[in-house]
Amino acid sequence: MILDISSASNPSVKRLKSLFDKKARRLEGLFLAEGLRVCTEALEAGRLPALLAVTHEAEAHPLGRALIAATLDARGQVMRVPPILMSRITGKDNAQGVAGAYPIPDTGLAGLDRSTAPLWVVGESIRDPGNIGTMLRTCDATGAGGLILLDQCADPFSVEAVRASMGALFSRRIAQASGPEFFAWARSGAGQIVGAALEGRTVDYRAHRFTAPSFLLMGNEQAGLPSPYAEQCDALVKLPMRGTADSLNVAIATAVLLYRALDQLETL
Amino acid sequence: MILDISSASNPSVKRLKSLFDKKARRLEGLFLAEGLRVCTEALEAGRLPALLAVTHEAEAHPLGRALIAATLDARGQVMRVPPILMSRITGKDNAQGVAGAYPIPDTGLAGLDRSTAPLWVVGESIRDPGNIGTMLRTCDATGAGGLILLDQCADPFSVEAVRASMGALFSRRIAQASGPEFFAWARSGAGQIVGAALEGRTVDYRAHRFTAPSFLLMGNEQAGLPSPYAEQCDALVKLPMRGTADSLNVAIATAVLLYRALDQLETL
Numbered sequence: 001m002i003l004d005i006s007s008a009s010n011p012s013v014k015r016l017k018s019l020f021d022k023k024a025r026r027l028e029g030l031f032l033a034e035g036l037r038v039c040t041e042a043l044e045a046g047r048l049p050a051l052l053a054v055t056h057e058a059e060a061h062p063l064g065r066a067l068i069a070a071t072l073d074a075r076g077q078v079m080r081v082p083p084i085l086m087s088r089i090t091g092k093d094n095a096q097g098v099a100g101a102y103p104i105p106d107t108g109l110a111g112l113d114r115s116t117a118p119l120w121v122v123g124e125s126i127r128d129p130g131n132i133g134t135m136l137r138t139c140d141a142t143g144a145g146g147l148i149l150l151d152q153c154a155d156p157f158s159v160e161a162v163r164a165s166m167g168a169l170f171s172r173r174i175a176q177a178s179g180p181e182f183f184a185w186a187r188s189g190a191g192q193i194v195g196a197a198l199e200g201r202t203v204d205y206r207a208h209r210f211t212a213p214s215f216l217l218m219g220n221e222q223a224g225l226p227s228p229y230a231e232q233c234d235a236l237v238k239l240p241m242r243g244t245a246d247s248l249n250v251a252i253a254t255a256v257l258l259y260r261a262l263d264q265l266e267t268l
Numbered sequence: 269m270i271l272d273i274s275s276a277s278n279p280s281v282k283r284l285k286s287l288f289d290k291k292a293r294r295l296e297g298l299f300l301a302e303g304l305r306v307c308t309e310a311l312e313a314g315r316l317p318a319l320l321a322v323t324h325e326a327e328a329h330p331l332g333r334a335l336i337a338a339t340l341d342a343r344g345q346v347m348r349v350p351p352i353l354m355s356r357i358t359g360k361d362n363a364q365g366v367a368g369a370y371p372i373p374d375t376g377l378a379g380l381d382r383s384t385a386p387l388w389v390v391g392e393s394i395r396d397p398g399n400i401g402t403m404l405r406t407c408d409a410t411g412a413g414g415l416i417l418l419d420q421c422a423d424p425f426s427v428e429a430v431r432a433s434m435g436a437l438f439s440r441r442i443a444q445a446s447g448p449e450f451f452a453w454a455r456s457g458a459g460q461i462v463g464a465a466l467e468g469r470t471v472d473y474r475a476h477r478f479t480a481p482s483f484l485l486m487g488n489e490q491a492g493l494p495s496p497y498a499e500q501c502d503a504l505v506k507l508p509m510r511g512t513a514d515s516l517n518v519a520i521a522t523a524v525l526l527y528r529a530l531d532q533l534e535t536l
Contacts, residue, residue: 041512041513044512045512130398134517134520137513137516137517137520138516138517138520139511140511140512140513141507141509141510141511141513141515141516142508142510142511143510143511164517166513166515167512167513168511168512168513171511171512171513172511206531239409239527240410240530241409242409242410242411242530243407243408243409243410243411243436243439243440244309244312244313244408244435244436244439245309245405245408245409245434245435245436245439247409247434248405248406248409248523249402249405249406249432249519251517251520252402252405252406252519252520252523255516255520255523255524256523256524256527259507259524259528260527262508262510263474
């Protein structure tokens, strides 16, 4: 059954809105994703919302109908809200017609099967949620398995990260660990750890030979890769810099390296 | 002479703050850039602020002193403000110690000399100022000459775009034009126009042979390249997509193509 809700003080509306806050996400074990396209991609990946808000317009769309049916089948709660309330929930003037609260998946490294993809991205203390979402989106495009977040990263389940991921959050694996945990786990199996760095024993990224699986280790936006981590890498690669500045946005550098690795692995 | 200012209602402080607003930027012919590093890069590029605010700490820094001296020499106004006022000006809790109001440069296509760089990026209706800034930053890293913005793009002189450019706004050329103006101008001289597209007569980006100068034409974040523009390109290139989604962030796609083109042009 679809509930009609028009009040901003309705507990379910408040619950959805609360997911902008990290503490509430942790407490509820839920995160917010918006948009019919994104929620349909979630459905295709077998992920369903515990709580789904739809506008009348989205309800009339064939994909909207499929999403609602699947959510109700799985005993999720579905509510019909006016567009103005959707704007309140999502904090957007021009809100999408669909917003869902999805269970936060297990992000333990232990459950990650490295053999499922030739490439994995590892981010160290990535602070900008937009970068995290964009890195996930690029993982999807290049067939990388997902993103392993080390140390003090922004929350990959924040609304901003989810938005930037454009649905890739549902198709890619996300893991969280400390640096030492990651290195111990990585060394317990096959794989090459390739760090992106500007200094030290770097080679031009075009000269490096990627093998599968490769873990591409990217450092923090300001500080880059910590030396103790760089030292544990099998190789350090560097992108040529032809301008006055000496760095790239971390999501940009990740993408150039992923496409290079993909190019090489495909032609092996 | 450096003026000591501690009041948020001071007209110069208000003037700096007003530059968050597009209308004020147009009226004043100024835009806001922050940070000692960025303002020093501006200085190295021969660009000086009409109005400069510094904290005590920044004033004590050798680069800060050089910046202040050059600004005063050029008859710019320099004011010393407490950190809390700098936070007010920049809207940031942890504000940088330097903020300057810089003259908006001429963005006409007529003054752009295409022969000064092997690569140029052209963006069509790019709506996100962060994407514009990131594209400029990547232009700098790859030695591309700059960014030509067509039709309804976000303001490249907005605070968000300037921040994302990390100083590249000062080292790269920015031009603004309509689509028809750009094509007429581009065809009046040498150069290859290469569009990024997902459909139509595309070739894999790795199969395309870039020549200098190349204009890399990137479409709007949602809609991609309009067909009439795609038809006028000398070639359309496509990035392989291995995942469930069918697109990349526009700044990401730009970077992968720029690095590929750079790789090829360097090894010609």
